[in-house]
Amino acid sequence: MSEHVHRDDFGARLGMWLFLVTEIVLFGGLFIGYSYMRYKYPIEFHHGGMELNATLGVINTLVLLTSSLTVVLAIVAIQRAEKKRAMAFLGTTLGLGLTFLVIKSFEWAAKFHHGLYPNAPHLATLPPGEQVFFGLYFTMTGLHGLHVIAGLSVLGVMLWWVATDRIRQDRYVHLENGGLYWHLVDVIWIFLLPLFYLAA
């Protein structure tokens, strides 16, 4: 039905938001599981939190918050037909997203080094609650990491489309939707920070 190219930007955003609903509930399930377990093992979670590097967690928060900012700024730029600026903003976002992943991988590597990963012999010697803590830690940050990667891929495509003028002043709902996704990833991290890194 390609002859009827009709555009419904609001419809597209609505669709995106509905998709975000599923993402929110997906992580919501994990958060519910987290609270269940934290209620059951308050002390162990406290101990688990002490093993994590809060500084790295906070730095990563700042990185993501800033990357979120640059995405909205890119949209403003597009609305004003400032293509170069939009590309610069998006580029910054991508850079910050990658930074986040690099920091994250250092952090994970350190945990592996200390034998604090699921099924590790060392972890098995810790009290059950702490094993659960680390199970949740890896699951939730890992899943979040996957979302970061997905978001980066989407934003990469957006950058390309801005460059090739598929996204422009009168037609940027894709960029908005990509941005929405990225902000959600950011919001999830906003919650992960106090739940894990500041739990001690």
Next chain:
Amino acid sequence: MDWMNQAALSAQKSDAVFFYVFGLSVAFLIFITALMIYFVVRYSKKRHPVAEQIEGHLGLELLWTSIPLVLFLTIFYYGWTNYEYMRQAPRDAMAVKVTARQWSWSFEYPNGKKSKVLFAPINKPMKMEVHSADVVHGFFIPSFRLKIDAVPARTNTTWFQATKLGSYDIECTVICGVDHSLMLSKVIVVPEDEFKAWYFGGEDAPEPGKALRAAEAHPDLKDLPPGLAVLTSKGCLACHSVDGKPKVGPTLKALYGRQEEVLVAGAMRQVTVDEAYLRRAITNPMEQVVRGYPPAMPQTPMTEQELSEVVRYIKTLN
């Protein structure tokens, strides 16, 4: 009928609610069905060619919202209060540790005595502290209308007060692996003095309720051929028939001399059933497993005399 057997107080509590809801349900079902049929006949195209366009009726709408609501709330309340009664064990109840594992039940009494079937004195409250050694199981006594899951790393409790002498099934109700359906046991309700004799008796005090359990399979063992009597009293007939009907295990009819495929240490082997094979199959059931059957047969201690009676009896079934 066996299933209406209310053998404990909890059964009466549960059934009372059931009959209340059942009565309501039947009434509503008949009402709705009758109305549907009546309307279809009465307002058929022939009898009633022009439909009346009725958009709704607020009063009726409220009526059939509030009546079911009220009825449902009574059902809830009745169900809940009776359940609370079933759940709260009295203080003087004897606490029995129930352990579930793939695929058997075991019971440990306060003084450390253990058993494979549950012995319960009549008219005395018994508290069950149920837990599991591996996966989730369900502890279910139909005649008591009682069920509680056995969950690893957690102890769930329930209680009962049996009101009728007898032997009742215990079944596992949560899927727990191949032999989920064989995870059966019995609760044997005995007179209190009989229970005490066993409970306070030494190591080798005879188990109570022997008579009850044998009676279940056959009224009088003395009338049976000795081999069959052994099969009956040892509970073999729960899984084996002597008339060719397949049950959990293969039938014993025409077994002797048959060619069979058995699994020995993982390898399929063709064997002829002879006396040595039978003895091994009974005394060491896991060593060779008949093809197509689960490795489910429990090891049952038997004296040499019992064993030869059984083998002789199996031979007669040809």
Next chain:
Amino acid sequence: MSETIHSTEAHAEHPGYGTFIKVWVALLILTGALVGVSHLGQTYAVWGLLTLTPLKAGLVFYFFMHLKYEGPLLKIVVLVTLGTLLIFFALLFSDVAFH
């Protein structure tokens, strides 16, 4: 199609760079506050978690995700979702909290 006519009406006026930068600064401050509070002790940390974190998330939703500039529908969608999660949570704790 008739639907396409009201497609962009929601975007009457666009906010500028400044708004978002202000929000960003606010987010950074809140993060700092959260970290600070979590050093004061367990109860403070929990309260910080329960108040500051939703506040931060709210800012992102409201400004960065443009909810402020959208009609009621999307706001309702978000509220329904969060409400549902909250109820799941409460009902789950009717089990956990009474063991």
Next chain:
Amino acid sequence: MTTHAATAQPQPSYLVDTGSRKGLMAWLTTTDHKRIGVLYLYSMIAFFLVGMGIGFVMRLVQLTSFQHLITAQTYNALFTVHGVIMIFLFVIPGLPAIFGNFFLPILIGAKDVAFPRLNLASWYFFMAGAILAVLSLFTGGGAPDTGWSFYAPFSLKTGTNVSLAVFAAFILGFSSMLTGINFITTIHRLRAPGMKWFRMPLMCWALYSTSWIQLLATPIVAITLVLVILERFFGIGIFDPAKGGDPLLYQHLFWIYSHPAVYIMILPAMGAITEIIPTFAKRTIFGYGAIAFSSMAIAGVGSLVWAHHMFTSGMSSVANMVFSLLTMIVAVPSAIKVFNWVATLYKGSIDFQPPLLFALTFIFLFAIGGLTGVMQGALAINVHIHDTYFIVGHFHYVMFGGTGMGLFAALLYWFPKMFGKMYSKKAIYASWFPMFIGFNMLYFGMLILGMMGMPRRYYVHLPQFHTMHVVATVGSWFLVLGLLMFFGALLYALFKGGKAEDNPWGGVTLEWTIPSPPPLENFETIPTITHGPYHFEQESK
């Protein structure tokens, strides 16, 4: 409104290939909502037959003498696969994916759904999930043996291929969510001019509320299943008591989705019934608002009752009370619907046709299913019948007697519109008798078995249950007979049936204003709506 806008040269029907691709390729790359609906129809009927075949074999096993053919391990795999197929491949996607796709845009006067390509993608996700589910039977450690509820820690320990099966369910969940997103956006954005919310046919309300449950509940099961996979591969320990995990958390998370899922199954079927009854009673629906509202209420409250599957799990007694109470409340909107349907027959001018017969059968069977549901919701009864055949009886009544019959009724109602062919009404009536009798023998038998204390998922049963098992199995033979006759009649009609009129039943919703089968673009010109959906006035005067 029996006359449709007759035009000089009618558009070709959607069944005719018009694009550059022909035949199968044209179907596999279509973005037309009608074709996608038909793709779903065929794939689902296929899975349905496989699932039913398994059900049939399980009945044979309970005849005991057939236990030679099947081991206990196989039996456990059979009911797991039967459950997974029926739930995830048949009843959950069933009505929305087939009739929702085909008719939702038509009912609201649109040319397609909001995101046609996403729609096709959903079908591919569906097929991918289905194929993975089938693969899980033959690969890894063999077919999963945990039951469709995959309870931890057994599902973590068993050597069978749980991971793949669970992953399949995850993908299927994804498909279901995408369809939900599509429908909600479609209803919000693509209603024809004048199609106000309260002028939509009630099927649309049913689909709308269903879609919301899909969005708000499915992700929970998705994450839960991911956790099961992670647990199996990496041992993260969240559900594994040996590592401090909690099996009850698994059960909560699983049922947070899987209870609302039962309303995903039933709501669209209720919607279809709500379309059928006015058409054959030739009068407007009784209580439009009440029915629309109760759909939303079921969706809302239905999300809050999940733990009634866990009354014996050792939950706190407060939770038991709360969830029992909520369970009772969710039954109210269903009751409202039943009464409104019956009231719609009152003073109608009833034209008795096969779809109506099946719709009334639906009401009867669903009422039994629902009433047994209420029994299960009462705590004192639940501790007896939980995890027995009573439950099995209950859910076959609601899922097969409810959703299944609803789907059959919808199929009979819309078949002439979808394919432009008419089936033999006599053959359908003839198939109804064995189906109805067999159904009740089979599943009422199960209810009795459950009261007697027969646990579910049992390969062998104790002797006292044998008689009823035989009754049930014999019932299943009648049921098979009826079903084969039913599908046979439809299959025959598909190839050899006479041409159907555009409006064989005298319906007044929008789908009856267009040709059968509908043209590619549905409407020549998008209609303008001036009144509610069940407007029979002109007809009856």
